Every structure is written in structure tokens, then in C-alpha cells.
Amino acid sequence: MTKTVSNMVVQEDTTAVIDLFCGAGGLAYGLKMAGLHVAAGVDLDPNCKYPLETNTDAVFACRDVSDLAPEDLTQWFGDASVRVLAGCAPCQPFSTYSQSRKSVDHRWTLLREFQRLAMAVRPEIVTMENVRGLATQAVWSEFVQGLEESGYTVSWSEVTCTDYGIPQNRKRLVLLASQFGRIELIEPTEKKIVTVMDTIGDLPPIAAGEQFDGDPLHISSTLSSLNLRRMKASKPGGTWRDWPNDLRADCHVRETGKTYPSVYGRMEWNKPAPTMTTQCFGFGNGRFGHPKQDRAISLREAALLQSFPRDYAFLKQDEQVSFKRLGTLIVNAVPPKLGEIIGQSIRQHLVQVRSGTLPGTQQLSLL
Incomplete structure (x- = not known):
């Protein structure tokens, strides 16, 4: 069955997604779990190839998005009648963890590269996920305005991840845009906050410093004797102020250090985790201490708190674990559960388009 809105044709089961800046595949995996076909993922980091292809069955292209031509996307989309361009341009210039950076960063151009490709290819659906601070920047207004001037109906909002069953106090910016008409993120349905426990x-x-034999990612970083003493003195949800004076670092007693009480902190069992960072495997880098065990969280625990499934494959068999590389892959990813919510929103939108029930549009005519 084929239906049409204006001059645009929508056919059943011919949707294809291209994920730009795909990373380890968090967004792509979530979209796949929502029932969308992910055709390709693009990232400059070759370490993303194995997890992206293994977990999503998409083709990985190790490319700089700035070097992509519209024809590249057209080839990956193939003959799909509904094309979805998705992505999360690197967000460090806008992150609250990067306030020391200059207000203008050359990586702002990556969002404009995403826009360049979207305007040239004009996919039926566009979605972008990013840090919420981006919404205050002129580059974001330019991006939204460009989509609207090109005929897209655009909605965007700040999302609280815990509202969607993600066990992490993380807020993200999510944009959805469609050539078919009104599209919005589905409302939260979770009644219970998912906790660390x-x-x-x-x-x-x-x-x-130990690794569990049954899972190479269930491995924790080592602790110095001093930090082990600090860990033992730490309380779930507490701060370094709970320690005896002889355990406190010099930076803690300085005025600047007093404003960072969560450094060297333990998580709490009955609450969501704090926002994960790429250094979350280190006890001294935030509130990343295990609630009960005297260690920082493991890489597997970080992945689970990012909402990756337990069997998500980040490494080839017998591949050596690198905390820095895997910490970056895990935490820079879009939480898969959020990707699934975005995918469900797109699916719901397309169902409305195909059934002629999309709010604000006329009944669709059958061809």
C-alpha cells in the first residue's frame, strides 16, 4: 500500500537511517530496537566500526563528515521512500563540563556540516540529539531556522533522561523534523525512576583493579593506597568533607576546590547515577565510586548506566581493554534507550502519516 502527502510518497517498510557521528552506535542501536532499519553509520574514529556493525548490522564508514558529499548519503539511503538523517555532532564546545573553552570553537562547524548534508539531500525525517547548552547558541537557532525554511516542521525540547527509564541524571536536547508535518517526541510513560541498584x-x-572472568568490561581501575583509604571513608551520596583532615587533598582546602564536593564521591543505590563522563571509571573524577564496593564503577557498569544492554559488544574477542578508549566510546554515545524513544516517536509519526491521522494535515489519498 502506498500513500501520499502533497507530492511525497510514503511506502510501508522502506525506511532507512543514516547516523552521522555514530560513535559506538548508541543512537543507531536504539533506532534499530524501535524497528527502524539503520543503513549506515559515519564516524572519524575507527574504533567505532566493530560495535556499530556488530550491534546494528549497519555499514560503517570511517569518514570525516565534513568530507561527505550528498551523493554518499544518497547511495547509502538506496531506494528507501522514507529517509531518516540522524546524528549527534560532537558537543564539547557547548558542554557544562567544558566551560573553560572559548565561546567560539571550530567544532561548531560540525553542526553546520550536518545541516549542509540535510539541506542537500532533504531526507524526509531529521533528528539531532545533543547537550542542552547548545540551545542557547546562535548556531542552534540557525540550524532550526534553516530546517524550517526548507519546509520541515520542527520540534525540539530538553529531555530529562530519568523520565524515560534511563538510570542517569542527564539532560539532553532532542530535535525532530519532518517534511510530512507535525512530529514530536513521545511523552514519558515511566512511572518509576530506575536506580543504580x-x-x-x-x-x-x-x-x-580486578576484572571479572565472565565479562572483560566488568573491570575496575586500580586505586592507590591513599585513594583506597579515601574510598573506605566515603559515604554513598556524601563528599570528601566526610573524610578526616589527613585524607583531604590540597585542592580541597583551597577556595576553588570547595565548590566541587562531588569529586571523590560514591553513588547512591536508591537514586539514578550522576551524568556519566568519559572519565567515569576513575574514583577521583566525580561521583563515580561504587555505592558499596571500595572501587570506582567498572566499564560494564558505566555502559549499563548509559542504558546499553548487557550483551552489547564493544570489543572483539580477546581484544585488550583500554579504559580511556572504552570510556570515551561508552559515554560519548547517545543512551540507547533515548535512541529507542526517538525511534518510537518517528515510527508513531509515520503511522499517523500513513493512516491519514497526522494532526494538522488532510486525509491521505491512496494511490
Whole structure:
């Protein structure tokens, strides 16, 4: 069955997604779980190839998005009648963790590269996920205005991840745009906040510096003797102010250090995790201490708190674990659960388009 809106044709089951800046595949995996076909993922980091292809069945292109031509996207989309361009341009210039950066950063151009490709290819659906601070920048207004002037109906909002079952106090910016008409993120349906206990409470205990034999990612970083003493003195949800004076670092007693109480903190079992950072495997980098065990969270625990499934494959068999590389892959990814919500929103929108029930549009005519 084929239906049309204006001059645009929508056919059943011919939707294809291209994920720009795909990383380890968090967004792509979520879209796949929502029932969308992910055709390709693009990222400059070759370490993204294995997790993207293994977990989503998409083709990985190790390319700089700035070097992509519209014809590249057209080839990956193939003959799909509904094309979805998705992505999360690197967000460090807008992140609250990067306030020391200059207000203008050359990586702002990556969002404009995304826009360049969207305007040239004109996919039926566009979605962008990013840090919420981006919404205050002129480059974001230019991006939204460009889509609207090109005929897209655009909606965007700040999303609280815990509202959608993600066990992490993280807020993100989500944009959806469609040539078919009104499109919005589905409303939260979760009634219960998912906690740290719900997410990692049943993982096997390990010590600092130890790796669990059954899972290479269930590995924690080592602790110095001093930091092990600090860990033992730390309380879930507490701060370094709970420590005896002889354990406090010089930076803690300075005025500047007093404003960072969550550094060297433990998570709490009955609450969501704090926002994950690429250094979350280190006890001294934030509130990343395990609630009960005397260690920082493991890489697997970080992935679970990002809403990756337990069987998500980040490494080839017998591949060596690198904390820095995997920490970056895991945390820079869009939480897969959020990707699934975005995918469900797109699916719901397309169902409305195909059935002629999309608010604000006329009944669709059958061809």
C-alpha cells in the first residue's frame, strides 16, 4: 500500500537511517530496537566500526563528515521512500563540563556540516540529539531556522533522561523534523525512576583493579593506597568533607576546590547515577565510586548506566581493554534507550502519516 502527502510518497517498510557521528552506535542501536532499519553509520574514529556493525548490522564508514558529499548519503539511503538523517555532532564546545573553552570553537562547524548534508539531500525525517547548552547558541537557532525554511516542521525540547527509564541524571536536547508535518517526541510513560541498584546491583562484586572472568568490561581501575583509604571513608551520596583532615587533598582546602564536593564521591543505590563522563571509571573524577564496593564503577557498569544492554559488544574477542578508549566510546554515545524513544516517536509519526491521522494535515489519498 502506498500513500501520499502533497507530492511525497510514503511506502510501508522502506525506511532507512543514516547516523552521522555514530560513535559506538548508541543512537543507531536504539533506532534499530524501535524497528527502524539503520543503513549506515559515519564516524572519524575507527574504533567505532566493530560495535556499530556488530550491534546494528549497519555499514560503517570511517569518514570525516565534513568530507561527505550528498551523493554518499544518497547511495547509502538506496531506494528507501522514507529517509531518516540522524546524528549527534560532537558537543564539547557547548558542554557544562567544558566551560573553560572559548565561546567560539571550530567544532561548531560540525553542526553546520550536518545541516549542509540535510539541506542537500532533504531526507524526509531529521533528528539531532545533543547537550542542552547548545540551545542557547546562535548556531542552534540557525540550524532550526534553516530546517524550517526548507519546509520541515520542527520540534525540539530538553529531555530529562530519568523520565524515560534511563538510570542517569542527564539532560539532553532532542530535535525532530519532518517534511510530512507535525512530529514530536513521545511523552514519558515511566512511572518509576530506575536506580543504580536496579541497574548494576546484581553484577558480581570485584575489587579495585580486578576484572571479572565472565565479562572483560566488568573491570575496575586500580586505586592507590591513599585513594583506597579515601574510598573506605566515603559515604554513598556524601563528599570528601566526610573524610578526616589527613585524607583531604590540597585542592580541597583551597577556595576553588570547595565548590566541587562531588569529586571523590560514591553513588547512591536508591537514586539514578550522576551524568556519566568519559572519565567515569576513575574514583577521583566525580561521583563515580561504587555505592558499596571500595572501587570506582567498572566499564560494564558505566555502559549499563548509559542504558546499553548487557550483551552489547564493544570489543572483539580477546581484544585488550583500554579504559580511556572504552570510556570515551561508552559515554560519548547517545543512551540507547533515548535512541529507542526517538525511534518510537518517528515510527508513531509515520503511522499517523500513513493512516491519514497526522494532526494538522488532510486525509491521505491512496494511490
